[in-house]
Amino acid sequence: MTRNRPAWALTLVTAACVLLTLDITIVNVALPAVRDDLGSGLSGLQWVINAYTLVFASVLLTAGSLADSAGRRRVFTGGLAVFTLASLACGLAPSTVALNVSRAVQGLGGAFAFAPAMALIAGSYGGAARTKAIAIFGAATMGAGALGPLAGGVLVETLGWRSMFLLNVPLGAALLWLALRRLDADPPTGRVRLDLVGVVTLTTGVGAVTLALLRGADQGWSSTATLAQAGVGVLALAVFAVSQIRGAHPLLDLSLFRIRSFTGAAVSALLVRVVGFGLMAYLVLFLAAGYSYDAFDVGLRLLALSAPLMAGGLVAVRLGARVPPGGLIAAGFVVSAAGLAALTAADAGGSWARLLPGLVLLGSGLGLVSTPGMTVVMSVVPPSRTGTASGVIQSFLPLGTTLGTAVFGVMFSAHLHEAAGAAPALAGLDAGARERVADALEAGRIDAVAAAVPESLREAATAFGRDALAGALGLLGVAGAVVALAGAVLGALLIRRGDLLHTGAAGEAAEKSPADAP
Numbered sequence: 001m002t003r004n005r006p007a008w009a010l011t012l013v014t015a016a017c018v019l020l021t022l023d024i025t026i027v028n029v030a031l032p033a034v035r036d037d038l039g040s041g042l043s044g045l046q047w048v049i050n051a052y053t054l055v056f057a058s059v060l061l062t063a064g065s066l067a068d069s070a071g072r073r074r075v076f077t078g079g080l081a082v083f084t085l086a087s088l089a090c091g092l093a094p095s096t097v098a099l100n101v102s103r104a105v106q107g108l109g110g111a112f113a114f115a116p117a118m119a120l121i122a123g124s125y126g127g128a129a130r131t132k133a134i135a136i137f138g139a140a141t142m143g144a145g146a147l148g149p150l151a152g153g154v155l156v157e158t159l160g161w162r163s164m165f166l167l168n169v170p171l172g173a174a175l176l177w178l179a180l181r182r183l184d185a186d187p188p189t190g191r192v193r194l195d196l197v198g199v200v201t202l203t204t205g206v207g208a209v210t211l212a213l214l215r216g217a218d219q220g221w222s223s224t225a226t227l228a229q230a231g232v233g234v235l236a237l238a239v240f241a242v243s244q245i246r247g248a249h250p251l252l253d254l255s256l257f258r259i260r261s262f263t264g265a266a267v268s269a270l271l272v273r274v275v276g277f278g279l280m281a282y283l284v285l286f287l288a289a290g291y292s293y294d295a296f297d298v299g300l301r302l303l304a305l306s307a308p309l310m311a312g313g314l315v316a317v318r319l320g321a322r323v324p325p326g327g328l329i330a331a332g333f334v335v336s337a338a339g340l341a342a343l344t345a346a347d348a349g350g351s352w353a354r355l356l357p358g359l360v361l362l363g364s365g366l367g368l369v370s371t372p373g374m375t376v377v378m379s380v381v382p383p384s385r386t387g388t389a390s391g392v393i394q395s396f397l398p399l400g401t402t403l404g405t406a407v408f409g410v411m412f413s414a415h416l417h418e419a420a421g422a423a424p425a426l427a428g429l430d431a432g433a434r435e436r437v438a439d440a441l442e443a444g445r446i447d448a449v450a451a452a453v454p455e456s457l458r459e460a461a462t463a464f465g466r467d468a469l470a471g472a473l474g475l476l477g478v479a480g481a482v483v484a485l486a487g488a489v490l491g492a493l494l495i496r497r498g499d500l501l502h503t504g505a506a507g508e509a510a511e512k513s514p515a516d517a518p
Contacts, residue, residue, distance in 0.1 A: 025148030055107030060395035063115035079112025084172030153299025198251030208233030264494025278404010312367020326495030332368025343477030
């Protein structure tokens, strides 16, 4: 394969992946605007996020394998083209359904662009320069995800929510043009083998289970629809697992998980997105509803999370040479757990500064976890399998966002409905009216809470609504803290410096890369 010019490879690939990552979190602050413009409840708003991340996660494994065999630049540029065209469709969407379908196509293009990203960078550098380049890529993409709410807030308040997607069109086109001119074409390394059974069963399984989680509260957890969705999902995932064990060319290369550190990095990637980006939608709804903030104000407050996240990523880069990656990841998860637990101090309608310590700690911890994980992955597999390994690990990132959004959504909804059913402030209301109050809170509509009750109860119902939202956020914080502590234990136990040094050195020797400096 021809060597990519290192500076161009790092700059273009990182810029493209920043754009793709922004599209995971930038929409969070736009949810109230989308709700008002297109009309949608909590489930529809969740799919604005999950339609992108679910397809993204489901296709990344295929895209990673395809990149190794069909050519990494070809897959990268093709994915970027699809993402750019789908962004145009999102910006012009006339309904929530059309928006969610377009978001799914966006996720498809994003997956094909993202999967070979780390392999393109790793193939352009060697030695210590490779580790530094991957760390820069990881810090930039994670920082972009953290800055997404602020960027989204600025765009929503100045140009409207559709601008978040329409601006992707010129940016994506420019990056595509530069990539075709500046990235060296790499010839295919072998015949393309597509595991159709794996693609279909993985996508069906993850999609059906997520659908059951998102729709369970509305449909009823014991309803035929919910049980059928969950059953189809579990069956499809079981078939997927069997096909990966017995298939001649499996989608998921299970042999990679024999490397204990690779498994630890994959689990860490999943859990850091569960507790970070999975919680983001509900944090945004709380800030918007509890304090009546507009999109820009929400994004501005979330700088308390995003700035420490980027700082934590930079600290992780500097500490990487002196602190074992497993210890660094474990420490980051512990700091994140402390920040999540501190969200129990939320007080809607009071001072938002009560959230400040929790947001700072959470951002700092997420930054410490995210950067070393990518370095581990690229250092423990042979160079010929970096595209596949990159696809595996990158699929765990949006999958974590999807899983966190769905599971936290179930908890968020259940808490609000339970609180509405037992609230003394709603005394005298029938069960239907209490459900309408809970539905309004799910969508972050404090004004709709007041409209759903008699005038004599409006002040009390509004106060109840803010308290219920604070309680729901606190519950998610505690649950997230438990997940983060589990991540700390697994990171410390699974990720070993010995794996990093031995396999990474072998990989370097096999590749014999002359490009040792950025």
